[in-house]
Amino acid sequence: AQSVAQPEDQVNVAEGNPLTVKCTYSVSGNPYLFWYVQYPNRGLQFLLKYITGDNLVKGSYGFEAEFNKSQTSFHLKKPSALVSDSALYFCAVNPWETGANNLFFGTGTRLTVIP
């Protein structure tokens, strides 16, 4: 069965400090990997994706993510957190080699950036 784990329900970080939101997955083959962010009363917004190539992927709002195939991880990072980054973050995978087009999501991690 396909699964995505976000081991931390909540991450707190001080403004200006680096942040990491963790994601690991257990999925067949070589899935496509995504990060989405949800602000209050809004839909999920696409941040970045990994399809192939360089293991470090850069996305919107200064975020980046590092793909590690051996650890089946795709951690989200940002060098310097902003208060406006406070939101709910979801990791998602698409196990396309199984024929699936849909996304499998983690349970989400709430990021709070403290001023």
Added chain:
Amino acid sequence: EAGVTQFPSHSVIEKGQTVTLRCDPISGHDNLYWYRRVMGKEIKFLLHFVKESKQDESGMPNNRFLAERTGGTYSTLKVQPAELEDSGVYFCASSQADRGTEQYFGPGTRLTVT
């Protein structure tokens, strides 16, 4: 460009009643997806349309759920009769192509069944 829209934003109904959720995808997006998030849990896939055809409905929980996509444009998701465990946030997403392309999500419909 207008994003994905969903209606209503909230719905509170009693057990046994019927509710219909609507999703309008981004214009020109052939792929439309429905997902559901039950409180505090992961977002789960329900089904996938390509134009008006159901490509994958493996995530539909049971036959109380009926999804349609008229003419390949907007989609509706009907729950009849609603049960308590149907409560959650229902998200719609659309994409231009299928695998590998990002999906654009609507704000969701929060359904509460009492």
